Amino acid sequence: MSIFCNRDLTPTQNMLPVEAGDLNPQSSLKQKQKYKNMQNHQVNFQCEIMAIDDTPANLHLLTNLLKQNGYLVRPFPSGKLALAGIQHSLPTLILLDIQMPQMNGYEVCQNLKANELTRDIPVIFISALDEAIDKVKAFTVGGVDYITKPFQAEEVLARISTHLNLSRLEKLLKQENSLQAQQLVEQNCQLQEINQALEQANQELKQKYYQLQQAQLQLVQSEKMSALGNLVAGVGHEMNNPLGFISASIQQAKPLIFDIVEHLKLYQKTLPNKSDEILKHELGIDLDYNLEDLPKIIDSISMACDRLKNISTSLRTFSRADKDYKVPFNIHQGIDSTILILKHRLKANEQHPAIEIVSNYGNLPQIECFPGQLNQVFMNVLANAIDALDESNQGRSFEEIKLNPNCITITTSVENSLVIISIRDNGKGMSEEVKSKIFDHLFTTKAVGKGTGLGLAIARQIVEETHGGKLSFNSVLGEGTEFIIEIPV
Numbered sequence: 001m002s003i004f005c006n007r008d009l010t011p012t013q014n015m016l017p018v019e020a021g022d023l024n025p026q027s028s029l030k031q032k033q034k035y036k037n038m039q040n041h042q043v044n045f046q047c048e049i050m051a052i053d054d055t056p057a058n059l060h061l062l063t064n065l066l067k068q069n070g071y072l073v074r075p076f077p078s079g080k081l082a083l084a085g086i087q088h089s090l091p092t093l094i095l096l097d098i099q100m101p102q103m104n105g106y107e108v109c110q111n112l113k114a115n116e117l118t119r120d121i122p123v124i125f126i127s128a129l130d131e132a133i134d135k136v137k138a139f140t141v142g143g144v145d146y147i148t149k150p151f152q153a154e155e156v157l158a159r160i161s162t163h164l165n166l167s168r169l170e171k172l173l174k175q176e177n178s179l180q181a182q183q184l185v186e187q188n189c190q191l192q193e194i195n196q197a198l199e200q201a202n203q204e205l206k207q208k209y210y211q212l213q214q215a216q217l218q219l220v221q222s223e224k225m226s227a228l229g230n231l232v233a234g235v236g237h238e239m240n241n242p243l244g245f246i247s248a249s250i251q252q253a254k255p256l257i258f259d260i261v262e263h264l265k266l267y268q269k270t271l272p273n274k275s276d277e278i279l280k281h282e283l284g285i286d287l288d289y290n291l292e293d294l295p296k297i298i299d300s301i302s303m304a305c306d307r308l309k310n311i312s313t314s315l316r317t318f319s320r321a322d323k324d325y326k327v328p329f330n331i332h333q334g335i336d337s338t339i340l341i342l343k344h345r346l347k348a349n350e351q352h353p354a355i356e357i358v359s360n361y362g363n364l365p366q367i368e369c370f371p372g373q374l375n376q377v378f379m380n381v382l383a384n385a386i387d388a389l390d391e392s393n394q395g396r397s398f399e400e401i402k403l404n405p406n407c408i409t410i411t412t413s414v415e416n417s418l419v420i421i422s423i424r425d426n427g428k429g430m431s432e433e434v435k436s437k438i439f440d441h442l443f444t445t446k447a448v449g450k451g452t453g454l455g456l457a458i459a460r461q462i463v464e465e466t467h468g469g470k471l472s473f474n475s476v477l478g479e480g481t482e483f484i485i486e487i488p489v
């Protein structure tokens, strides 16, 4: 059982500094309020004092003194009994004699300090030993104070009051500290969560930025391609009408011209005695030769018309505007029409012989795709191959190039439901550093105005993201490069 102290336990001024902030003149109102709360709290402070002394007269005297001053007291005549008794209820403070049989005060104190439950109970030694060394030992084993016998009642009461207050304030401080520690842990957790959320948001932002860049690139490129497409489609269309007219007229003229030739030959046969004027004209225009040649010329015109028609069809194939859904497409037509657009760059000139195109076309099915976009991929890869060949020609003479001619080999096949298109050149190849960057946006090794550094980034996006395929490459510096486009059938 415990009682409430009715003594005035208000701490002395000596106890105030740390709490009330005398040492810290700028201590906040908040701290002062906290201290006030602590003071109010002491009204309910339960104080039970354990007195341990083997001299009955001393124990009696102490017990009475404390009781008279409103404390609840539990007297014990030996350390052993006290240690056993403390298990039932914990006192607020312990008054401990040193010289006792069986177990002295120091040992009792060491036992108390070794136990988690009793460690924080303040122990005041009361002893007749007056040597400094005894006092030092008392503090070393964990005592908080030392009173020498014979004691003055006022001194004992004052010291008890002081240590009770100190102990209470210490407990409050500990509680406050553990509360703050807990709050810190919670705040730390919250901060970690916020940090995680921020990191995730950052990742999402990066992803969005990347997508935006991609979209922007594609927009720029498709803008260009659509301008080119419009031009090519326009040229193809404009070519078509006069071409149709020439072709139809030639077809019409062909039998007429043959008839006229036949007719002239008939004249020659049936009218052998020509006038001088006719003979002279006949020799002047080399009539026999012309009559032989004219049908051939007409055939050539007719063949050229057919070629022009093919070109016109290719132009329209290349510039096909994509619908917003995939359509069946003949990949070979796409590649051929792209080569046609690039024909002017393949032709021989003073610096180099023609670039040879070797087509090893396999038996491909039509594939569902966006033809305009795939043509754009062929265009980017083939244009790069031509650039690489041009660069490898730098510093080589026409004859040297002829010995090891520029060549682009295009091979197509179907394997495991994939259409595989390989475009290989024997151009300058790439260094390891270039290889690691070719798909980066805006990476180019070409002169300003020549390269944009967008071609392969766009090509990869079209092949991999739009068509679910793969764009890969092999390259050896000084030997050449192969790009492999794989598209699911």
Ligand SMILES: Nc1ncnc2c1ncn2[C@@H]1O[C@H](COP(=O)(O)OP(=O)(O)O)[C@@H](O)[C@H]1O
Pocket (backbone or CB within 6 Å): 380, 384, 385, 388, 425, 427, 428, 429, 430, 434, 438, 443, 444, 445, 446, 450, 451, 452, 453, 454, 455, 456, 457, 480, 481
């Ligand atoms: N066939 C190739 N041979 C050698 N290098 C190539 C080849 N294709 C691409 N590259 C390298 O990749 C770079 C990036 O190509 P690309 O994205 O098409 O941009 P650009 O052609 O505008 O430079 C080129 O500048 C070049 O260095």
Ligand SMILES: [Mg+2]
Pocket (backbone or CB within 6 Å): 380, 383, 384, 453, 454, 455, 456
């Ligand atoms: Mg390019």
